[in-house]
Amino acid sequence: MPLLTVNHLRASFHTRAGIVRAVRDVSFQIERGETLGIVGESGSGKSVTCYSIMGLLPQPPGRIEGGQAIFDGVDLLALSHRELNKYRGLRISMIFQDPMTSLNPYLRIEDQLIEPLLIHEKIARAAARRRALEMLAEVGIPDPGQRIRMYPHEFSGGMRQRVMIAMALITKPDLLIADEPTTALDVTVQAQILDLMKKMREELGMAILLVSHDLGVVAGCCDRVIVMYAGRVMESARTGDLFRDTKHPYTRALQKSIPALQVKGRELYTIAGAPPDLLRPLPGCPFAPRCGYVVDYCAREEIGPLEVAPAHCSACLRVQKEKLPL
């Protein structure tokens, strides 16, 4: 049985201007030990998906409109906060995009690191401290004995993210959700953090849900990838298949947009148009206004992912009906 099964998750924000449908119908599965990547641009709903699973959506104005998130047989979305707290930090951990604001500036690293242990395990403070020191060494913080007494602002960005990872993994969770863990970091540091995550995965065997807008990040780390756009899943496949045998125009467009892969001296490729207005979703495929392969029925019919090749789903109507080669 998969570790996490998300079924038809729907989440929106009820704002003064109207209802923003951030996640419209998202389903996926993660097996134990598997790394799943979620790729999409800003506003695609990838972060909201993670927050919904973890129960971190600010409940006004956010609201989970429907769906399930079944973790090891239990629907997380149906749990109360108190029940959910038994999972959060112990069996499912999360790291966030900006390590500076995600760490408490008023507390020492030590206090924050041992906190998951104090909450979930009946463990003495001294023993917790030892575990924390070990974790710091594991994630590559030099001189942990000294550094553990420091405050977050005394660390660099990359180091803070390492601390976040240590904090998330200290309880050896089954699933780690990483929401854009490298986006706020320098390019050189990004690679280090990704390597660290891979290393920890080998040691601890946890599953990872990695969210990013960067195809490159996802390509290097993940076993499977899903591509989100306008709150929906556009394509999902094994990483290799996604890149070699793309089955959605949006994914193709994303690949074409990678600057490093383009011909020097020519104008950079950009996807024409603007992201959709989530306040007033149009009928049909949300990518239709910007798609190079659009035909008349794209803007009319409701879309949903369909398996178009072994372990490879696509929500593109043309790919589903006509087996469109991309």
Add this chain to the structure above:
Amino acid sequence: MMPAPTLQLDEQVDGEKSASFWRDAWHRLWKNKLALFGLFVVAALSLVCLLAPLLCRYVIGFSYEQQNLALGPVPPNRAHWLGTDPLGRDLLARVLYGGQISLMVGLCATGVSLFIGVIYGAVSGFAGGKVDMVLMRLVDILYALPFTIFVILLMVFFGQYIILLFVAIGAVQWLTMARIVRGQVMAIKQQEFIEAARALGLRRRRILFRHILPNLLGPIIVYATLTVPEVMLLEAFLSFLGLGVQPPHSSWGVLIKEGAEMMEEYPWLLTYPAVAMALTLFSLNFLGDGLRDALDVRGSKD
């Protein structure tokens, strides 16, 4: 926590005019019933107090100084709507006139503190560096000292000039305004959107008016609105000590003080002026809070 200044956008986007800062703020304020109530009450009270001479002449029939020793203090009745004081003076008239003075003190003193505070804060913020350090250190030191003691001394020694009252009270309050303005100026200076605006080729004057000023005016308006009630309380405090407004003039502070002395025998003498003052203070505070939410102004500590 520093409030984040925002770039003022008002270009057409997708055929829809995106809300400008002021329009958005006004919209938020409009929805805040409490703040609107405050605004209405303050406006109404001010109007009524302003028209005191006319009202006294034509509607009430008594002036604030007209004594009726034979009558003495009576509770509210048909002739005297709020009753009279021991000298037979109509309380309603006195409350209206007192309101004039109290509101005037409030506005003028706030004006003084605004004037000093804004200039001091703006200079400190724009100058930056050593100048800023020295000026702000001075503010820190002064913030600690109980200014009120000096105001008391001033009023005791030189109290016959009412102008002094405005200046003295205003001088107590300017520190907060200076801090806030300086904080805002510094935040604005650092924000990248100023660079962005320049990079877009906007002229300096346009930058100043369209982008810097709205971010400055917001906190200034909020704190000016919130300063008035503090000032009025301070004036009442001085009146309690006998140092505020001198007879024959009267302010709400004086009326309350007199009323408090006779609270047991003639409760209406305390109730009505106190209610008038409390109502005004409530309203100003609600309005100030509402403005703070609408304009999204946060705290002031650096």
Add this chain to the structure above:
Amino acid sequence: MIRFVARRFLETIPVLFILATVTFFMMRLAPGGPFDAEKQASKEVRARMQAHYGLDKPLFEQYLLQMKHLMQGDLGPSYKYPSRTVNEIIADAFPVSLELGGESLAVALVLGLLAGMTASLRQNTFWDHFPMSLAMIGLCVPTFVMGPLLISAFALHLDWFNAAGWYFPRDRVLPALTLGAFYAAYIARLARGGLLEVLRQDFVRTAQAKGAGGARILFKHALRGGMLPVVSFLGPAIAGLLTGSFVVETIFGIPGLGRYFVTAAFNRDYFMIMGSVLFYAVFVIAMNLVVDIVLVWLNPKLRFE
């Protein structure tokens, strides 16, 4: 840390000096003198009293004399109470005011923090609006109205307390409530605002992601940051409690320093005025130093400035 305190100390000396000078000249330049009220005394007697206190010497000479005395810690004699020195009066009266101020501050902190915390956790519900409405009342009712009202209700009608005096522990209650009410209200609002601000921060979300419950999030994570505006306010609050004590001591008949100060001001009791002003200034500056140390302890980012 030592450097911080030392620097404060050095700053204080010129401040006190300027304060003393300004006060001195302000007093002397004002119309009226300490013996104008003694209408019964003849002119010769008054002249002799002036000479006795050195008031007939040139102004600048008096100034230098005063400064000399101050630096020796001698605050001079009191005109109003000829047999006592200012030092003695302050030594007697100040502990009373200190107790009143301390108790009022305690009232303000306990009530204010309770109200603010409750309101921030139950935002936009009854338990937010109700405490904040009470707070609004506390802000808008002057101390000298609150006092008589409380006396009327609890002392005269309910007979729980005495209407005035400072003899029994019970006598502390009404004055502390009266003086503390305004500050409780202010602190409640600041605490609520500060906590709401902190609870919005990303690191609270991280704590939730770690499985922390409401109590832990409030006390371990939110309080430190949320208390910053309250602690920052303590400085001016102490100064305010000081001036507020003038009113409360008068209403409740408490023999504190505030009452002496106001009386001295009206009576042109120069040495008493000067002594009180400087004493207050030193006290407030010292308190602010303590507050600043607490602030630095609360906010680690400040420690490196």
